[in-house]
Amino acid sequence: MTDIMNDKEMLQQGLDAYNAKVAKATAKFPERPHMDAKQRLYTPLDIDGFNYLEKDGFPGQYPFTRGVQPTMYRGRLWTMRAYAGFATAEETNARYKYLLQAGQTGLSVAMDLPTQIGLDSDAELSHGEVGKVGVAIDSLADMEQLFDGIPLDKVSTSMTINGPAAVLLAMYVAVAEKQGVKPEQLRGTIQNDILKEYIARGTYIFPPRPSMRLITNTFEYCSKYIPKWNTISVGAYHIREAGSSEVQEIAFAFANAIAYIDAAIKAGQKVDDFAPGISWIFTAGLDFFFEIAKFRAARRLWARIMKERYGATVPKAQMLRVHVHTAGSVLTAQQPLNNVARITWQAMSAVLGGIQSMACCAYDEALCLPTEESATLALRTQQLIAYESGVADTIDPLAGSYYVESLTNKIEKEAEEYIKKIDEMGGAVAAIEQGYMQREMAAHAYEDLTAIETCKKTVIGVNKYADNKGAVEGESLKADLSVGERQIKRVDAMKAKRDQAAVDKALAELKEACQGEENLMPYLIAAVKTYATLGEICGVMREVFGEYKQDGSAF
Amino acid sequence: MANIKVLVAKPGLDGHDRGAKVVARALRDAGFEVIYTGIRLTPEQIAEAALQDDVNVVALSLLSGAHNTLFPKVVELLKEKGMTDVLVIGGGVIPDADIPGLKAAGIAEVFTPGTPTGKVVDFINANVK
Numbered sequence: 001m002t003d004i005m006n007d008k009e010m011l012q013q014g015l016d017a018y019n020a021k022v023a024k025a026t027a028k029f030p031e032r033p034h035m036d037a038k039q040r041l042y043t044p045l046d047i048d049g050f051n052y053l054e055k056d057g058f059p060g061q062y063p064f065t066r067g068v069q070p071t072m073y074r075g076r077l078w079t080m081r082a083y084a085g086f087a088t089a090e091e092t093n094a095r096y097k098y099l100l101q102a103g104q105t106g107l108s109v110a111m112d113l114p115t116q117i118g119l120d121s122d123a124e125l126s127h128g129e130v131g132k133v134g135v136a137i138d139s140l141a142d143m144e145q146l147f148d149g150i151p152l153d154k155v156s157t158s159m160t161i162n163g164p165a166a167v168l169l170a171m172y173v174a175v176a177e178k179q180g181v182k183p184e185q186l187r188g189t190i191q192n193d194i195l196k197e198y199i200a201r202g203t204y205i206f207p208p209r210p211s212m213r214l215i216t217n218t219f220e221y222c223s224k225y226i227p228k229w230n231t232i233s234v235g236a237y238h239i240r241e242a243g244s245s246e247v248q249e250i251a252f253a254f255a256n257a258i259a260y261i262d263a264a265i266k267a268g269q270k271v272d273d274f275a276p277g278i279s280w281i282f283t284a285g286l287d288f289f290f291e292i293a294k295f296r297a298a299r300r301l302w303a304r305i306m307k308e309r310y311g312a313t314v315p316k317a318q319m320l321r322v323h324v325h326t327a328g329s330v331l332t333a334q335q336p337l338n339n340v341a342r343i344t345w346q347a348m349s350a351v352l353g354g355i356q357s358m359a360c361c362a363y364d365e366a367l368c369l370p371t372e373e374s375a376t377l378a379l380r381t382q383q384l385i386a387y388e389s390g391v392a393d394t395i396d397p398l399a400g401s402y403y404v405e406s407l408t409n410k411i412e413k414e415a416e417e418y419i420k421k422i423d424e425m426g427g428a429v430a431a432i433e434q435g436y437m438q439r440e441m442a443a444h445a446y447e448d449l450t451a452i453e454t455c456k457k458t459v460i461g462v463n464k465y466a467d468n469k470g471a472v473e474g475e476s477l478k479a480d481l482s483v484g485e486r487q488i489k490r491v492d493a494m495k496a497k498r499d500q501a502a503v504d505k506a507l508a509e510l511k512e513a514c515q516g517e518e519n520l521m522p523y524l525i526a527a528v529k530t531y532a533t534l535g536e537i538c539g540v541m542r543e544v545f546g547e548y549k550q551d552g553s554a555f
Numbered sequence: 556m557a558n559i560k561v562l563v564a565k566p567g568l569d570g571h572d573r574g575a576k577v578v579a580r581a582l583r584d585a586g587f588e589v590i591y592t593g594i595r596l597t598p599e600q601i602a603e604a605a606l607q608d609d610v611n612v613v614a615l616s617l618l619s620g621a622h623n624t625l626f627p628k629v630v631e632l633l634k635e636k637g638m639t640d641v642l643v644i645g646g647g648v649i650p651d652a653d654i655p656g657l658k659a660a661g662i663a664e665v666f667t668p669g670t671p672t673g674k675v676v677d678f679i680n681a682n683v684k
Contacts, residue, residue: 113568113619117595125597128624129568202570202594242573329573333648333668366668368650369620442576449577453671462669550593555563555576 011045034456042402050405055300059395060315063303065296065408066396067354068319073392079156079357080382082375083325085110085135087483088490089145092135096150098372104379106156106188108359109146110134111168116203118164118538121487130484133369134160138487139533141494143171144178153181157188158233158323158357163205165192166214167537170524173226189230189279189323192218195256195428196235198548199437200242205538208429210545214520215260216267219274221521231277232260233323236298239437240283241329243445246290247411249283250298251418252437254305255428258419261310262427271310275317282355283327284346291346292398293407295322295353301412305419323357324350331366335461339363344381351391352398358382435554442555491533498531506530507540514544559683560610564592564601566629569619574646574668578614581672587612587679598625602632605641611683614675615662617647627660634661640684644675 022040031040039046057063060070069075082099084107085092096107111134114126120138121130130136137143147157152175161168169190173183194211197204204211215232222231236253244252257278264274282298284291302320306312326346331339340363347360360378362370370378386392398404425431432438451457458464506527513523527537563579565572572594583589590608592601605613613633615626626645633641645657646666654665664678 117568119568125568128621129619132620133569197570200570202572203568242571243577366648368648442580445573446577446580449581449672453673459669550595555579555589555591 008045008048011043015043015045042406044402046402046406047409055405055409056396056399062307062315062318063300064319065300066399068299068321068356072354072395073351073386074395077386077392078351078355078382079106079323080104080379080386081106081108081158081323081357081359082362082379083108083110083160083359084370084375085112086133086369087131087135088487089135089137089142093146093148093150095372095375096146099375099379100150100155102376102379103383106158106357107150109157109159109161111159111161112136113203115168115534116161116163118167118205118534118542120533120535121484121491123535127484130487136483136487137168137171137534138491139494139531140171140174140528141490141531143168143175147175147179151181152176152179153185155187159188159190162191162194162197162201162203163211164534164538165190166218166521167524167528167534169218169222169229170521170528173525174529183226184228186226187228189233190218191235191281192232193235193256193260195259195432196238196253198432198550199252199441200238201235202550204548204550206541206545207548208432210514210541211548212260212263216264216269217519217521219260219264219277220267220269220519222277223269223273229277230279230321231274232257233279233281234260235281237281237283237325239441240285241327243441243448245444246285246287246294247414247418248437248440248444250294250301250411250415251422252428252441253280253282254298254302254415254419255422255431258305258309258423259428265310271306271312272314272317275306275310275312276314279321279323279356281323281325282350284324284350284353285327286330286342286346288345288349289398289404290407290411291349292353293404294411295350295355296396296399296404296408297411297415298322299354300408301415322355323359324355325358326350326360328361328365330459331361331363332459332461333366334466336364336367338461339366340377340381343378344385347381348385348389348391351385352396354396438554494531495533502530503527503532503536507532507536510537511540511544514541558588559586559612559679560588560590560608561612561614561679562590562592562601562605562608562610563614563616564596564604564629565594565616566596566598566601566625567617567619567621568595569617569621570594571618571647572616574618575616578616578646578672578675582614582676582679585672585676587676598628598632601629602636602638605633606636606638610641612642612644612679615643615645617645617649620648622647622649623653623656626657626662630661642679642683644678646670646675 056065059067113129115137218231222229234257236249239252240249299320303318306318362374362378364374422431455463510523579589579591644664645662
């Protein structure tokens with residue numbers, strides 16, 4: 001192989017001869033349509049000048065292209081999670097215990113929308129939403145119930161929470177304390193990535209500036225007291241799911257992370273102290289090799305940014321540690337069992353891409369909330385890949401593939417160009433304020449839709465091999481209608497028992513702290529311990545910080 | 556018929572706006588006059604916007620599961636405001652079992668994931684008053 005690789009001229013001659021033959025053949029028998037975006041064949045010429053040590057290196061070493069750990073899955077498999085949460089804390093706690101017993105190794109907490117935007121279950125806006133897309137958390141009492149019988153020093157918990165992330169982290173610390181678990185023993189993640197909420201996910205509360213303060217406060221607090229905690233999980237996932245391309249997924253998320261890092265540095269923190277707490281959530285879409293290359297490219301580019309732009313010297317501060325949630329937007333309501341196959345190869349691409357933690361979608365997500373059966377299958381899918389497929393036995397097995405290395409280079413380059421463009425606009429916050437990311441994403445989403453509707457892009461069961469059968473009628477999980485009423489009663493009972501004077505005092509102190517410059521974490525922990533509700537705590541912060549309103553006219 | 560005006564709206568707290576935005580764009584490309592509200596609106600705000608902009612169609616999008624509560628509420632408030640001839644349609648992750656109830660509550664049609672946008676356009680053209 002090396003002889004041929006070294007003899008470029010011979011290789012070019014061989015390729016020319018091959019192309020001439022192909023031209024003759026395709027004149028007679030055209031290739032399938034819409035193959036133009038990719039090359040027919042990749043050869044050593046596509047990675048000409050490839051410097052292995054510089055581009056790939058070794059696992060656990062800069063630039064981490066081949067993985068962030070030296071032994072990768074040979075040492076320990078990725079953390080297997082299932083995104084779960086519905087109705088009340090009691091019902092969700094039962095699902096968690098079931099999933100842990102089924103071999104899940106980390107929890108992934110789904111919270112309902114009122115919780116995600118800092119409202120109590122009895123707020124007017126919460127009507128109809130309580131317990132719907134996740135569990136309702138109104139106060140520490142719900143958090144205690146949620147983790148009842150689950151030792152927090154033994155599990156790693158990922159919480160999908162952004163606007164009020166600091167408050168939920170405070171509750172987690174308080175629950176741990178009651179269990180006798182020290183903050184330094186806690187492992188897990190808060191999503192805490194507000195910028196992508198403004199452009200993609202929508203669960204913002206406060207305007208960007210005070211939101212950035214809350215984020216840098218958690219960075220500082222965790223680097224001192226909860227060192228194993230991932231203080232942010234920068235969301236590339238949501239940007240892609242909301243319509244972006246693979247390259248935009250990396251670029252916009254990196255631009256957002258750069259804004260957080262700049263804010264923390266401005267607040268006087270050191271990169272080597274807080275950057276090890278930065279983790280990521282990416283999607284795994286359908287284009288198998290592209291997705292694999294995406295993870296490799298993202299790791300390499302991020303390591304370079306951290307080293308070259310920020311001078312990070314601690315390896316963990318240079319590593320891109322990734323949680324993957326398989327793509328939900330590409331699943332179909334038609335022929336839903338097809339999704340089982342889609343999810344399997346999405347998950348496999350993530351494993352071949354060297355990720356650290358994963359949650360698979362349930363195949364029925366385009367229809368309803370996952371049932372226990374579909375949630376279990378999503379977990380089993382990961383276990384099958386881990387233990388039976390053999391793809392986890394060798395580190396980064398696709399390195400050296402002309403195609404994968406070439407794609408890795410291409411994605412890295414294009415993402416870097418996008419980041420440069422955003423830098424020139426004044427960074428992520430400015431780009432979001434100008435609507436740049438939103439427009440790019442909306443345009444790509446529409447292109448994608450048009451490609452499906454004109455059959456340029458095939459979706460089995462939708463625009464090809466569609467049948468007229470309706471969706472599979474099966475048992476579907478519904479958070480029952482009374483959940484809102486039950487939760488409100490629970491909150492009322494809790495409020496009747498708590499020491500109201502202590503609540504008032506804690507909230508007044510929090511308010512004063514919000515008006516100053518101090519780190520808010522200690523005040524939040526003090527407030528949640530009095531059983532002040534999430535809505536009351538966020539209410540105080542709303543008074544001081546104001547609320548963000550989306551300008552919805554652009555589409 | 557003169558310009559058909561469509562209000563694409565997202566009631567409730569759900570932030571999934573990819574569907575609402577692409578449908579808004581497809582409807583605009585089909586020649587309708589389209590207004591998109593942005594996310595996180597109360598049914599009251601949506602009914603008020605429909606009245607202010609004097610729209611012919613209200614297209615509601617929701618993926619959080621709160622459709623059974625919020626869609627009928629919008630219809631009710633539109634009626635209260637005397638907008639009885641507005642065509643109200645809905646879309647999102649909506650289980651088949653919920654569709655008859657929504658139709659009974661005055662939602663003219665419910666479009667679930669994978670529906671070609673052309674079908675929505677045709678439906679509006681055929682049913683707008």
